[in-house]
Amino acid sequence: MQINYDFLDPYTFKNKPITVRNHVVMAPTTLKSSLEDGSVSDNELKYYQMRSNGPGMIIVEAAYVNELGKGWEGGLSAADDDKIVGLSRLASAIHSGGAKAILQLFAAGRQSSQTILRGEQIVSASAQPYPHGSHETPRELKHEEISQTIEDFAAATKRAILAGFDGVELHGANLYLLQQFFSPESNRRQDIWGGTLEKRMRFGLAVTAKVADTIDKYAKRPFLLGYRQSPEESTTPGITLADSLAFVERLVSLPIDYLHLSLKDAFQKPFRDAKAIKQVTTHYTEVLPDNVPLMVAGLIKQPMQVESLLDEGVTFAAMGRALIADPNWVQKVKLNDEKSIRYAVSPADFDLLGVPQPLKKWLLTRFKNGFPVTTDIEFDPKTPWKYYKSAPTQPRQQIDPTKLMTLKKRVDGN
Numbered sequence: 001m002q003i004n005y006d007f008l009d010p011y012t013f014k015n016k017p018i019t020v021r022n023h024v025v026m027a028p029t030t031l032k033s034s035l036e037d038g039s040v041s042d043n044e045l046k047y048y049q050m051r052s053n054g055p056g057m058i059i060v061e062a063a064y065v066n067e068l069g070k071g072w073e074g075g076l077s078a079a080d081d082d083k084i085v086g087l088s089r090l091a092s093a094i095h096s097g098g099a100k101a102i103l104q105l106f107a108a109g110r111q112s113s114q115t116i117l118r119g120e121q122i123v124s125a126s127a128q129p130y131p132h133g134s135h136e137t138p139r140e141l142k143h144e145e146i147s148q149t150i151e152d153f154a155a156a157t158k159r160a161i162l163a164g165f166d167g168v169e170l171h172g173a174n175l176y177l178l179q180q181f182f183s184p185e186s187n188r189r190q191d192i193w194g195g196t197l198e199k200r201m202r203f204g205l206a207v208t209a210k211v212a213d214t215i216d217k218y219a220k221r222p223f224l225l226g227y228r229q230s231p232e233e234s235t236t237p238g239i240t241l242a243d244s245l246a247f248v249e250r251l252v253s254l255p256i257d258y259l260h261l262s263l264k265d266a267f268q269k270p271f272r273d274a275k276a277i278k279q280v281t282t283h284y285t286e287v288l289p290d291n292v293p294l295m296v297a298g299l300i301k302q303p304m305q306v307e308s309l310l311d312e313g314v315t316f317a318a319m320g321r322a323l324i325a326d327p328n329w330v331q332k333v334k335l336n337d338e339k340s341i342r343y344a345v346s347p348a349d350f351d352l353l354g355v356p357q358p359l360k361k362w363l364l365t366r367f368k369n370g371f372p373v374t375t376d377i378e379f380d381p382k383t384p385w386k387y388y389k390s391a392p393t394q395p396r397q398q399i400d401p402t403k404l405m406t407l408k409k410r411v412d413g414n
């Protein structure tokens with residue numbers, strides 16, 4: 001049966017004449033594979049190029065806007081003009097398959113380390129270490145440094161424009177610096193940058209306004225501005241959904257082109273409110289104006305999930321792990337060949353999928369429980385998107401040498 005999914009139709013942004021060929025977006029997923037100085041590597045070019053034929057847009061992994069903003073080894077840099085050449089290769093690799101190229105911009109803040117910063121102390125809104133586990137204590141950014149960081153986001157945006165990207169996304173999610181200023185847990189300041197909800201909003205809004213001005217000034221063709229948000233934090237104090245919706249109400253008075261929610265599960269309800277009835281996305285579609293489409297990420301794997309998100313008023317489905325596992329996900333759906341979608345990866349296939357070594361290592365170790373590797377899971381071929389953790393593989397039995405001879409004869413046909 002041929003299914004005509006609406007999400008395969010093109011979409012034209014309301015504020016700018018940019019059309020994307022469908023409603024699927026490759027979510028930003030860091031490959032940890034840039035060169036030592038943050039320049040784009042050939043491995044990155046290959047990975048992005050391999051995924052450029054399907055989604056309407058590819059959001060390139062978080063690129064740091066200044067040296068203190070680096071969050072991990074192999075991180076991508078947009079912090080210097082000498083990165084423009086590599087970034088323009090990256091934009092071209094994405095354009096080669098017809099996808100629009102968006103560069104995600106961030107500063108890691110306290111989610112970094114002195115080792116990654118080569119001896120510099122990590123920074124944040126306040127001197128509050130990350131609350132779970134044992135972490136380095138950051139240094140509180142001074143007022144002038146905050147102003148400079150806003151300028152750094154603007155300068156990185158100009159580089160993205162010069163490199164030929166179609167837009168930038170401000171990474172206000174996943175506990176990095178923009179979120180650290182917004183959160184009452186990490187922002188304990190009592191100056192103009194903290195103390196009340198209004199003041200905690202100031203940094204994110206100031207960065208967005210400055211980036212919007214930069215686009216106005218330097219972009220000679222339509223250039224998108226998106227904002228990514230994590231709507232809730234689990235800590236007390238911590239960001240609540242009401243805080244995030246209040247922020248969005250202010251954000252949409254600035255010329256942003258889409259809002260991106262980073263969720264664990266795109267269909268989840270607010271987790272801070274046990275009595276919540278509506279899904280998180282519904283809270284947003286109810287308040288977002290028509291000209292600001294909603295994008296959501298979180299465990300989206302199946303075409304029917306994307307279609308039902310669209311039915312619920314979400315405009316874009318951002319897929320992270322599903323597109324690591326299958327670069328041809330969209331093409332298979334278009335061909336009515338859903339049964340061949342790869343939902344789990346064999347350790348033998350990472351090279352085939354263009355996954356660089358640092359990402360492969362991460363997925364097989366620290367990310368082990370979050371990424372389905374065929375040697376670790378059980379699944380029913382009828383529902384390959386559902387998987388279960390299996391017991392560790394038993395060590396291989398030694399084959400009896402006499403049986404091996406018989407087997408060899410059978411295979412060789414003599």
Ligand SMILES: Cc1cc2nc3c(=O)[nH]c(=O)nc-3n(C[C@H](O)[C@H](O)[C@H](O)COP(=O)(O)O)c2cc1C
Nearest residue numbers: 027028029030061062262297298299300319320321
């Ligand atoms: C390997 C990996 C790297 C990621 N890197 C980023 C990143 O650079 N920026 C970001 O905003 N989110 C990042 N994320 C989060 C994803 O964008 C996405 O929100 C998350 O994986 C949930 O979507 P999924 O279930 O489709 O994978 C990363 C996720 C993974 C698995």
